[in-house]
Amino acid sequence: MSSSELAHATLSFTNVTLFRANKLIFKNLNLNFSSGEICILNGPNGAGKTSLLRIIAGYIPISNGMMSLNGQMFEPLKSHLPIWYIGHPFGFHPNLSAAKNLSQIASMRRLSMFDEDRFNVIDFFQQPIRTLSTGQIQRLALSQLLLKSNRQKEALWLLDEPNSTLDSLHCLALETLIEEHIKTGGRVIVAAHQPLCEHLSPQIIQLEAKP
Amino acid sequence: MILIFCQYFLREFEISTSQVTDILSQLGFFMLIMMLFPLTLGPNPNKLSEYGIALVWIAAFVSVVPAYDRLFTDDYLHGFIEKAAHNDQPLGCYAAAKCLCFFLVTTIPLLIILPVICTMIGLNLSIFFELAISLVLGLFGMTLLGGIASGLVLGARRAAILAAVLVLPLSLPIIIFGCMAGIALIETTPIKPYISIMIAMDLSLIVLAIPIMQLSLKNAIENS
Numbered sequence: 001m002s003s004s005e006l007a008h009a010t011l012s013f014t015n016v017t018l019f020r021a022n023k024l025i026f027k028n029l030n031l032n033f034s035s036g037e038i039c040i041l042n043g044p045n046g047a048g049k050t051s052l053l054r055i056i057a058g059y060i061p062i063s064n065g066m067m068s069l070n071g072q073m074f075e076p077l078k079s080h081l082p083i084w085y086i087g088h089p090f091g092f093h094p095n096l097s098a099a100k101n102l103s104q105i106a107s108m109r110r111l112s113m114f115d116e117d118r119f120n121v122i123d124f125f126q127q128p129i130r131t132l133s134t135g136q137i138q139r140l141a142l143s144q145l146l147l148k149s150n151r152q153k154e155a156l157w158l159l160d161e162p163n164s165t166l167d168s169l170h171c172l173a174l175e176t177l178i179e180e181h182i183k184t185g186g187r188v189i190v191a192a193h194q195p196l197c198e199h200l201s202p203q204i205i206q207l208e209a210k211p
Numbered sequence: 212m213i214l215i216f217c218q219y220f221l222r223e224f225e226i227s228t229s230q231v232t233d234i235l236s237q238l239g240f241f242m243l244i245m246m247l248f249p250l251t252l253g254p255n256p257n258k259l260s261e262y263g264i265a266l267v268w269i270a271a272f273v274s275v276v277p278a279y280d281r282l283f284t285d286d287y288l289h290g291f292i293e294k295a296a297h298n299d300q301p302l303g304c305y306a307a308a309k310c311l312c313f314f315l316v317t318t319i320p321l322l323i324i325l326p327v328i329c330t331m332i333g334l335n336l337s338i339f340f341e342l343a344i345s346l347v348l349g350l351f352g353m354t355l356l357g358g359i360a361s362g363l364v365l366g367a368r369r370a371a372i373l374a375a376v377l378v379l380p381l382s383l384p385i386i387i388f389g390c391m392a393g394i395a396l397i398e399t400t401p402i403k404p405y406i407s408i409m410i411a412m413d414l415s416l417i418v419l420a421i422p423i424m425q426l427s428l429k430n431a432i433e434n435s
Contacts, residue, residue, distance in 0.1 A: 059293055059432050077296055085297070089290030093222075095229040104222050108215065108298055 009070035009081075010034045011056070011156070011187070016065035018051060024210055025051050028065070031205060033189060035154070036182050038200055041191040043207030049191035050087065052207070053158045056189065057085035082109075082151050087160025087191075090141040094130035098140050101129060106147045114146035118173045135165040142174060145181075157181065159190045171196075215300045219308035226285075227316045233278070238320050241274035245328050256333035263334045264342070264393030267325075268386055271346060272353065275317050276378055279357030280364065280371040282313055283428065287365050293432055303425035306358060310420070314354040318347060338396045345402070348409040349389040355413075355420040356381050362427030366434055385412060 013031040017024075025048040033039055041049040054060045055067070058076025067074045069081070076083055092101040098121060106113060119139035124132055132140070142162060145155075157178075163171050175197050178188050182200065190196055227234070248266050252258060259266075283306075286292050295305045322343055329336055360377035364370040392405035 057293075058296070059435070061433060083297060085293070089288065091290040091294035093226055093285070093289060093291065095226060096222075100225065104218065105294060107218055108295070 008035050008185070011074065012068050014066045014068065016055070016067065017063050018048065018055065018060070019063045020051065020060075026207060026210075033187055033203075035187050036185045038178060038182055038188045038190065038197055038202040040196065040202045040204050041189065041207060042193075042204055044209045047207035047209045049207055050160050053085065053087060053160050053189060053191055056156070057083055057158050059085075082149070082155040083158065084145055084155055085158045085160070086141050086144065086162060087158070090137060092129045092137065092140065095128055097126050097128055098132065098136075099125040102140065102143060102147075105144060109147070109149075111147040111149045111152070114143065114148060116146065117143075118146060118177060119143050119170055135167065135170075138162070138165045139170055142170075142177075145177060153181075153184045153186060155181075155186055157186065157188045159188065159192075161192060162190060163192060163194050163196055212300050212304055215298065216304050216308050219295075219305050220312055223309055223312035224316075227312060233281070234316055234320055237274050237278055237317060238324065240277075241270050241321060242324065242328070244270040244273060245331065248332060260333040260335075260397075263329075263332045264397065265390050266332060267328065267334075267342070267346070268349070268389050268393070271321060271350065272379075272382065272386065274321075275350065275353060276357070276375045277371060278313075278317060279361050279378060280374040282309060282358055282361035283365055283431075284361065284370060287431055287435070292428055293435075296429070296432060301425055302428045303421040306362070306424035306428060307421055310354050310358045310424075313357075314351055317354070318350045321350070322347070341396050341402060342393060345389050345392040345396075345406060345409065348406065348413055349385045352385045352409070352413045352416050353378070353382050355416040356385075359420050359423050359427070362424045362431065365427065365431035385409065388412070 011033040013029050016029040016031075017027045019025065029052075041052060043049055051060060055062055056076060069079065091105070092098075096104075102121075103113065119142055121136075121140050121143050124136055129137060129140075145157060162174055166174060178190075178197055179200060181188060196202075245266065248262070249259060252262065283292065286309075292302070292305070296302060298305075325343060325346070326336060326339055329339055329342070334342075356378050357374065360374040360381075363377065364373045367373055388405050388408050392402045392409070395402040395405060
Protein backbone atom coordinates (compact mmCIF):
# COMPACT_ATOMS: atom_id res chain seq x y z
CA MET A 1 0.00 0.00 0.00
CA SER A 2 1.47 3.36 -0.96
CA SER A 3 1.80 6.06 1.65
CA SER A 4 -0.88 8.25 0.02
CA GLU A 5 -3.36 5.39 0.28
CA LEU A 6 -2.30 4.77 3.85
CA ALA A 7 -3.11 8.34 4.72
CA HIS A 8 -6.81 7.85 4.00
CA ALA A 9 -7.17 4.23 5.00
CA THR A 10 -9.58 3.16 7.72
CA LEU A 11 -8.29 1.05 10.56
CA SER A 12 -10.88 -1.56 11.50
CA PHE A 13 -11.29 -4.06 14.28
CA THR A 14 -13.48 -7.05 13.40
CA ASN A 15 -14.62 -9.29 16.26
CA VAL A 16 -11.44 -8.67 18.21
CA THR A 17 -11.14 -10.68 21.39
CA LEU A 18 -8.31 -10.38 23.86
CA PHE A 19 -7.35 -12.71 26.67
CA ARG A 20 -4.47 -11.87 28.96
CA ALA A 21 -3.22 -14.51 31.38
CA ASN A 22 -6.49 -16.44 30.84
CA LYS A 23 -8.58 -13.40 31.74
CA LEU A 24 -11.02 -12.02 29.19
CA ILE A 25 -10.27 -8.34 28.61
CA PHE A 26 -12.74 -7.69 25.82
CA LYS A 27 -14.78 -9.82 23.45
CA ASN A 28 -15.94 -9.34 19.85
CA LEU A 29 -14.97 -5.70 19.63
CA ASN A 30 -15.87 -4.00 16.33
CA LEU A 31 -14.37 -0.57 15.75
CA ASN A 32 -13.43 1.73 12.90
CA PHE A 33 -10.85 4.48 13.07
CA SER A 34 -10.86 6.78 10.05
CA SER A 35 -8.14 9.23 9.20
CA GLY A 36 -8.69 12.78 10.38
CA GLU A 37 -10.57 11.58 13.39
CA ILE A 38 -10.02 11.58 17.11
CA CYS A 39 -11.25 8.70 19.14
CA ILE A 40 -11.43 8.65 22.92
CA LEU A 41 -11.43 5.41 24.84
CA ASN A 42 -13.39 5.63 28.05
CA GLY A 43 -13.96 3.15 30.78
CA PRO A 44 -13.05 2.23 34.33
CA ASN A 45 -9.63 0.93 35.35
CA GLY A 46 -9.01 -2.54 34.02
CA ALA A 47 -11.48 -2.16 31.15
CA GLY A 48 -8.69 -2.68 28.59
CA LYS A 49 -8.00 0.86 27.36
CA THR A 50 -4.23 0.50 27.54
CA SER A 51 -4.42 -3.03 26.16
CA LEU A 52 -6.39 -1.76 23.17
CA LEU A 53 -3.78 0.93 22.49
CA ARG A 54 -0.98 -1.59 22.87
CA ILE A 55 -2.68 -3.91 20.40
CA ILE A 56 -2.84 -1.12 17.83
CA ALA A 57 0.80 -0.27 18.57
CA GLY A 58 1.66 -3.89 17.80
CA TYR A 59 2.94 -4.82 21.25
CA ILE A 60 0.22 -7.29 22.15
CA PRO A 61 -1.15 -9.86 19.69
CA ILE A 62 -4.93 -10.27 19.60
CA SER A 63 -6.33 -13.60 20.72
CA ASN A 64 -9.02 -13.71 18.07
CA GLY A 65 -10.50 -11.60 15.31
CA MET A 66 -8.88 -9.31 12.77
CA MET A 67 -7.28 -5.91 12.62
CA SER A 68 -7.24 -4.45 9.12
CA LEU A 69 -6.23 -1.32 7.30
CA ASN A 70 -8.38 -0.71 4.23
CA GLY A 71 -9.41 -4.34 4.17
CA GLN A 72 -5.87 -5.65 4.35
CA MET A 73 -4.49 -7.41 7.39
CA PHE A 74 -2.75 -4.81 9.56
CA GLU A 75 0.50 -5.71 11.28
CA PRO A 76 1.53 -2.55 13.13
CA LEU A 77 5.23 -3.33 13.53
CA LYS A 78 5.61 -4.24 9.85
CA SER A 79 3.33 -1.55 8.47
CA HIS A 80 4.58 1.63 6.81
CA LEU A 81 2.17 3.70 8.84
CA PRO A 82 4.17 5.72 11.37
CA ILE A 83 2.88 4.87 14.83
CA TRP A 84 3.55 6.77 18.05
CA TYR A 85 2.58 5.12 21.27
CA ILE A 86 2.97 7.58 24.12
CA GLY A 87 2.21 5.89 27.39
CA HIS A 88 3.91 4.86 30.57
CA PRO A 89 6.78 3.75 30.57
CA PHE A 90 7.99 6.37 28.12
CA GLY A 91 11.23 4.74 27.00
CA PHE A 92 13.59 7.34 28.46
CA HIS A 93 16.73 6.32 30.28
CA PRO A 94 16.85 8.04 33.70
CA ASN A 95 20.58 8.74 33.57
CA LEU A 96 20.62 10.48 30.22
CA SER A 97 19.55 14.06 29.70
CA ALA A 98 16.18 14.95 28.24
CA ALA A 99 17.90 16.29 25.11
CA LYS A 100 19.89 13.10 24.66
CA ASN A 101 16.86 10.86 25.07
CA LEU A 102 14.84 12.86 22.59
CA SER A 103 17.59 13.14 20.00
CA GLN A 104 18.23 9.40 20.21
CA ILE A 105 14.59 8.65 19.48
CA ALA A 106 14.64 11.19 16.65
CA SER A 107 17.71 9.69 15.02
CA MET A 108 16.46 6.14 15.56
CA ARG A 109 13.33 6.94 13.62
CA ARG A 110 15.16 9.21 11.16
CA LEU A 111 13.38 12.36 12.25
CA SER A 112 14.74 15.82 12.86
CA MET A 113 14.40 17.94 15.97
CA PHE A 114 11.31 20.10 16.37
CA ASP A 115 11.36 23.84 15.70
CA GLU A 116 8.56 24.85 17.95
CA ASP A 117 8.92 23.96 21.63
CA ARG A 118 5.23 23.75 22.46
CA PHE A 119 5.64 21.82 25.69
CA ASN A 120 8.45 24.08 26.96
CA VAL A 121 10.92 21.25 27.34
CA ILE A 122 13.94 23.44 26.57
CA ASP A 123 13.82 24.66 30.22
CA PHE A 124 14.98 21.27 31.46
CA PHE A 125 16.59 19.96 28.29
CA GLN A 126 20.02 19.34 29.82
CA GLN A 127 18.80 17.69 33.01
CA PRO A 128 18.88 13.92 33.45
CA ILE A 129 15.43 12.32 33.33
CA ARG A 130 15.69 11.08 36.92
CA THR A 131 15.65 14.67 38.18
CA LEU A 132 12.45 15.59 36.31
CA SER A 133 8.91 15.56 37.65
CA THR A 134 6.23 13.27 36.23
CA GLY A 135 4.62 16.15 34.41
CA GLN A 136 7.91 17.23 32.85
CA ILE A 137 8.58 13.68 31.65
CA GLN A 138 5.10 13.55 30.16
CA ARG A 139 5.76 16.84 28.34
CA LEU A 140 9.00 15.45 27.01
CA ALA A 141 7.21 12.30 25.85
CA LEU A 142 4.57 14.38 24.07
CA SER A 143 7.33 16.42 22.42
CA GLN A 144 8.13 13.30 20.41
CA LEU A 145 5.00 14.08 18.43
CA LEU A 146 6.59 17.34 17.35
CA LEU A 147 9.63 15.67 15.78
CA LYS A 148 9.69 16.41 12.11
CA SER A 149 9.48 14.15 9.10
CA ASN A 150 7.56 14.33 5.88
CA ARG A 151 5.46 11.35 7.01
CA GLN A 152 4.55 12.67 10.44
CA LYS A 153 1.28 14.08 9.06
CA GLU A 154 -0.29 10.71 8.42
CA ALA A 155 0.98 9.21 11.68
CA LEU A 156 -1.24 7.29 14.03
CA TRP A 157 -0.97 8.65 17.57
CA LEU A 158 -1.82 6.37 20.44
CA LEU A 159 -1.91 8.40 23.61
CA ASP A 160 -2.39 6.72 26.95
CA GLU A 161 -3.53 9.21 29.59
CA PRO A 162 -1.64 12.05 27.88
CA ASN A 163 -3.16 14.78 30.04
CA SER A 164 -3.17 13.03 33.41
CA THR A 165 -0.22 14.98 34.80
CA LEU A 166 -0.22 18.08 32.61
CA ASP A 167 -0.97 21.57 33.87
CA SER A 168 -3.74 23.54 32.16
CA LEU A 169 -1.34 25.46 29.93
CA HIS A 170 0.18 22.31 28.48
CA CYS A 171 -3.21 20.58 28.28
CA LEU A 172 -4.18 23.38 25.95
CA ALA A 173 -0.99 22.90 23.93
CA LEU A 174 -1.82 19.20 23.63
CA GLU A 175 -5.36 19.90 22.47
CA THR A 176 -4.10 22.35 19.85
CA LEU A 177 -1.54 19.83 18.67
CA ILE A 178 -4.16 17.08 18.37
CA GLU A 179 -6.52 19.41 16.54
CA GLU A 180 -3.83 20.34 14.01
CA HIS A 181 -2.89 16.71 13.51
CA ILE A 182 -6.45 15.70 12.80
CA LYS A 183 -6.94 18.58 10.38
CA THR A 184 -3.99 17.40 8.32
CA GLY A 185 -5.51 13.92 8.12
CA GLY A 186 -3.76 12.20 11.02
CA ARG A 187 -5.36 9.75 13.37
CA VAL A 188 -5.45 10.05 17.13
CA ILE A 189 -6.66 7.47 19.61
CA VAL A 190 -6.60 8.55 23.23
CA ALA A 191 -7.30 6.69 26.43
CA ALA A 192 -8.30 9.31 28.95
CA HIS A 193 -10.20 9.80 32.15
CA GLN A 194 -10.14 13.58 31.93
CA PRO A 195 -12.09 15.23 29.14
CA LEU A 196 -9.99 16.09 26.10
CA CYS A 197 -10.73 17.89 22.84
CA GLU A 198 -14.47 17.99 23.47
CA HIS A 199 -14.97 20.79 20.94
CA LEU A 200 -13.82 18.40 18.19
CA SER A 201 -16.75 16.03 18.98
CA PRO A 202 -14.58 12.95 19.20
CA GLN A 203 -15.79 9.42 18.60
CA ILE A 204 -16.16 8.01 22.12
CA ILE A 205 -15.75 4.33 22.75
CA GLN A 206 -16.96 3.08 26.07
CA LEU A 207 -15.19 -0.04 27.33
CA GLU A 208 -16.78 -2.02 30.15
CA ALA A 209 -14.92 -3.60 33.02
CA LYS A 210 -15.21 -7.37 33.13
CA PRO A 211 -16.05 -8.97 36.45
CA MET B 212 21.18 -1.12 9.53
CA ILE B 213 24.81 -0.31 10.33
CA LEU B 214 23.84 3.29 11.11
CA ILE B 215 21.11 2.18 13.52
CA PHE B 216 23.50 -0.35 15.06
CA CYS B 217 26.01 2.45 15.69
CA GLN B 218 23.30 4.63 17.22
CA TYR B 219 22.25 1.88 19.59
CA PHE B 220 25.88 1.23 20.42
CA LEU B 221 26.56 4.89 21.18
CA ARG B 222 23.47 5.09 23.35
CA GLU B 223 24.62 2.05 25.30
CA PHE B 224 28.06 3.48 25.66
CA GLU B 225 26.73 6.73 27.05
CA ILE B 226 24.55 4.88 29.52
CA SER B 227 27.47 2.69 30.61
CA THR B 228 29.74 5.66 31.14
CA SER B 229 27.02 7.29 33.24
CA GLN B 230 27.03 4.20 35.46
CA VAL B 231 30.74 3.83 36.18
CA THR B 232 29.96 2.40 39.61
CA ASP B 233 28.52 -0.70 37.95
CA ILE B 234 31.80 -1.32 36.15
CA LEU B 235 33.89 -0.55 39.21
CA SER B 236 31.87 -2.81 41.50
CA GLN B 237 32.21 -5.67 39.06
CA LEU B 238 35.94 -5.06 38.87
CA GLY B 239 36.19 -4.89 42.66
CA PHE B 240 34.29 -8.15 42.90
CA PHE B 241 36.79 -9.79 40.51
CA MET B 242 39.76 -8.48 42.51
CA LEU B 243 38.25 -9.66 45.79
CA ILE B 244 37.63 -13.17 44.50
CA MET B 245 41.21 -13.33 43.24
CA MET B 246 42.50 -12.11 46.60
CA LEU B 247 40.70 -14.96 48.35
CA PHE B 248 42.80 -17.60 46.65
CA PRO B 249 46.24 -16.69 48.05
CA LEU B 250 44.55 -16.44 51.44
CA THR B 251 42.85 -19.82 51.26
CA LEU B 252 45.35 -21.86 49.25
CA GLY B 253 48.37 -20.37 50.98
CA PRO B 254 50.92 -17.97 49.53
CA ASN B 255 53.09 -20.67 47.90
CA PRO B 256 53.73 -19.27 44.36
CA ASN B 257 54.22 -22.71 42.79
CA LYS B 258 50.92 -23.99 44.03
CA LEU B 259 49.12 -20.78 43.08
CA SER B 260 50.53 -20.69 39.58
CA GLU B 261 49.51 -24.32 39.10
CA TYR B 262 45.86 -23.42 39.70
CA GLY B 263 46.24 -19.83 38.53
CA ILE B 264 44.64 -20.12 35.09
CA ALA B 265 41.56 -21.91 36.39
CA LEU B 266 41.23 -19.36 39.18
CA VAL B 267 41.36 -16.42 36.76
CA TRP B 268 38.67 -18.01 34.60
CA ILE B 269 36.39 -18.78 37.50
CA ALA B 270 36.77 -15.32 39.00
CA ALA B 271 36.20 -13.64 35.64
CA PHE B 272 33.03 -15.64 35.03
CA VAL B 273 31.65 -15.27 38.51
CA SER B 274 32.21 -11.53 38.44
CA VAL B 275 30.40 -10.96 35.13
CA VAL B 276 27.45 -13.32 35.62
CA PRO B 277 25.56 -11.14 38.14
CA ALA B 278 25.65 -8.30 35.62
CA TYR B 279 23.79 -10.25 32.93
CA ASP B 280 20.32 -9.63 34.25
CA ARG B 281 21.02 -5.90 33.85
CA LEU B 282 21.61 -6.36 30.15
CA PHE B 283 18.02 -5.83 29.00
CA THR B 284 16.15 -5.32 32.28
CA ASP B 285 16.63 -1.54 32.50
CA ASP B 286 15.51 -0.90 28.94
CA TYR B 287 12.60 -3.26 29.41
CA LEU B 288 11.38 -1.51 32.55
CA HIS B 289 11.88 1.96 31.06
CA GLY B 290 9.99 0.96 27.92
CA PHE B 291 12.88 1.48 25.54
CA ILE B 292 12.57 -1.96 23.94
CA GLU B 293 9.03 -1.10 22.88
CA LYS B 294 10.33 2.09 21.31
CA ALA B 295 13.01 0.13 19.48
CA ALA B 296 10.35 -2.26 18.16
CA HIS B 297 8.84 0.63 16.18
CA ASN B 298 12.09 1.08 14.33
CA ASP B 299 12.53 -0.15 10.76
CA GLN B 300 15.36 -2.38 11.93
CA PRO B 301 14.78 -5.68 13.75
CA LEU B 302 15.21 -5.90 17.50
CA GLY B 303 18.15 -8.26 16.89
CA CYS B 304 20.13 -5.21 15.78
CA TYR B 305 19.45 -3.54 19.13
CA ALA B 306 20.29 -6.72 21.05
CA ALA B 307 23.57 -7.17 19.16
CA ALA B 308 24.65 -3.57 19.80
CA LYS B 309 23.74 -3.93 23.46
CA CYS B 310 25.74 -7.16 23.82
CA LEU B 311 28.78 -5.74 22.03
CA CYS B 312 28.84 -2.68 24.27
CA PHE B 313 28.29 -4.77 27.39
CA PHE B 314 31.12 -7.07 26.34
CA LEU B 315 33.50 -4.15 25.85
CA VAL B 316 32.70 -2.38 29.09
CA THR B 317 32.99 -5.56 31.15
CA THR B 318 36.04 -7.04 29.43
CA ILE B 319 38.34 -4.06 28.90
CA PRO B 320 38.59 -3.11 32.60
CA LEU B 321 39.22 -6.76 33.40
CA LEU B 322 42.08 -6.89 30.91
CA ILE B 323 43.57 -3.72 32.34
CA ILE B 324 43.94 -5.20 35.83
CA LEU B 325 44.81 -8.68 34.57
CA PRO B 326 48.62 -8.12 34.72
CA VAL B 327 48.30 -7.18 38.39
CA ILE B 328 46.25 -10.28 39.05
CA CYS B 329 48.75 -12.46 37.17
CA THR B 330 51.61 -11.18 39.31
CA MET B 331 49.56 -11.67 42.45
CA ILE B 332 49.02 -15.37 41.83
CA GLY B 333 52.47 -16.02 40.45
CA LEU B 334 51.61 -16.41 36.78
CA ASN B 335 54.42 -15.56 34.39
CA LEU B 336 53.68 -12.30 32.58
CA SER B 337 55.08 -13.76 29.32
CA ILE B 338 51.83 -15.66 28.84
CA PHE B 339 49.70 -12.57 29.47
CA PHE B 340 48.94 -11.85 25.82
CA GLU B 341 47.70 -15.36 25.02
CA LEU B 342 45.78 -15.59 28.26
CA ALA B 343 44.10 -12.27 27.45
CA ILE B 344 43.10 -13.52 24.00
CA SER B 345 41.53 -16.68 25.40
CA LEU B 346 39.71 -14.65 28.07
CA VAL B 347 38.39 -12.21 25.49
CA LEU B 348 37.07 -15.07 23.37
CA GLY B 349 35.54 -16.73 26.41
CA LEU B 350 33.89 -13.59 27.73
CA PHE B 351 32.53 -12.77 24.27
CA GLY B 352 30.75 -16.11 24.14
CA MET B 353 29.61 -15.63 27.73
CA THR B 354 28.09 -12.23 26.89
CA LEU B 355 26.04 -13.77 24.09
CA LEU B 356 24.84 -16.52 26.43
CA GLY B 357 24.11 -13.85 29.02
CA GLY B 358 22.11 -11.94 26.41
CA ILE B 359 20.00 -15.02 25.70
CA ALA B 360 19.44 -15.63 29.41
CA SER B 361 18.69 -11.99 30.12
CA GLY B 362 16.16 -11.86 27.30
CA LEU B 363 14.46 -15.04 28.45
CA VAL B 364 14.07 -14.00 32.08
CA LEU B 365 12.66 -10.53 31.36
CA GLY B 366 9.68 -9.88 33.55
CA ALA B 367 10.34 -12.93 35.73
CA ARG B 368 10.69 -12.77 39.49
CA ARG B 369 14.26 -13.22 40.80
CA ALA B 370 15.50 -12.65 37.29
CA ALA B 371 19.13 -12.16 38.35
CA ILE B 372 19.58 -15.57 39.90
CA LEU B 373 17.55 -17.22 37.14
CA ALA B 374 19.82 -15.69 34.50
CA ALA B 375 22.91 -16.90 36.36
CA VAL B 376 21.51 -20.41 36.67
CA LEU B 377 20.77 -20.43 32.92
CA VAL B 378 24.16 -19.09 31.88
CA LEU B 379 26.57 -21.12 34.00
CA PRO B 380 25.76 -24.63 32.68
CA LEU B 381 25.68 -23.36 29.09
CA SER B 382 29.08 -21.76 29.55
CA LEU B 383 30.80 -25.01 30.56
CA PRO B 384 32.28 -25.70 27.08
CA ILE B 385 33.73 -22.19 27.02
CA ILE B 386 35.27 -22.58 30.50
CA ILE B 387 36.66 -26.02 29.67
CA PHE B 388 38.35 -24.99 26.42
CA GLY B 389 39.49 -21.70 27.90
CA CYS B 390 41.19 -23.44 30.79
CA MET B 391 42.71 -26.04 28.47
CA ALA B 392 44.17 -23.22 26.40
CA GLY B 393 45.61 -21.72 29.59
CA ILE B 394 47.09 -24.99 30.74
CA ALA B 395 48.61 -25.52 27.29
CA LEU B 396 50.17 -22.08 27.68
CA ILE B 397 51.87 -23.03 30.93
CA GLU B 398 53.02 -26.37 29.55
CA THR B 399 54.21 -24.55 26.39
CA THR B 400 52.26 -26.89 24.11
CA PRO B 401 50.34 -25.37 21.15
CA ILE B 402 47.22 -23.47 22.17
CA LYS B 403 46.00 -22.85 18.64
CA PRO B 404 43.57 -25.81 18.56
CA TYR B 405 41.79 -24.58 21.70
CA ILE B 406 41.69 -21.01 20.46
CA SER B 407 40.24 -22.21 17.13
CA ILE B 408 37.52 -24.15 18.94
CA MET B 409 36.69 -21.09 21.03
CA ILE B 410 36.46 -18.91 17.93
CA ALA B 411 34.17 -21.51 16.36
CA MET B 412 31.98 -21.52 19.48
CA ASP B 413 31.78 -17.73 19.48
CA LEU B 414 30.86 -17.57 15.80
CA SER B 415 28.13 -20.17 16.13
CA LEU B 416 26.85 -18.35 19.22
CA ILE B 417 26.56 -15.11 17.23
CA VAL B 418 24.39 -16.90 14.68
CA LEU B 419 22.25 -18.54 17.36
CA ALA B 420 22.02 -15.81 19.97
CA ILE B 421 20.80 -12.88 17.88
CA PRO B 422 17.58 -14.52 16.62
CA ILE B 423 16.92 -16.00 20.08
CA MET B 424 17.36 -12.60 21.74
CA GLN B 425 15.12 -11.01 19.13
CA LEU B 426 12.37 -13.55 19.80
CA SER B 427 12.68 -13.29 23.55
CA LEU B 428 12.53 -9.49 23.48
CA LYS B 429 9.44 -9.61 21.30
CA ASN B 430 7.90 -12.08 23.68
CA ALA B 431 8.76 -9.88 26.65
CA ILE B 432 6.97 -6.91 25.06
CA GLU B 433 3.87 -9.02 24.44
CA ASN B 434 3.74 -10.03 28.06
CA SER B 435 4.47 -6.65 29.57
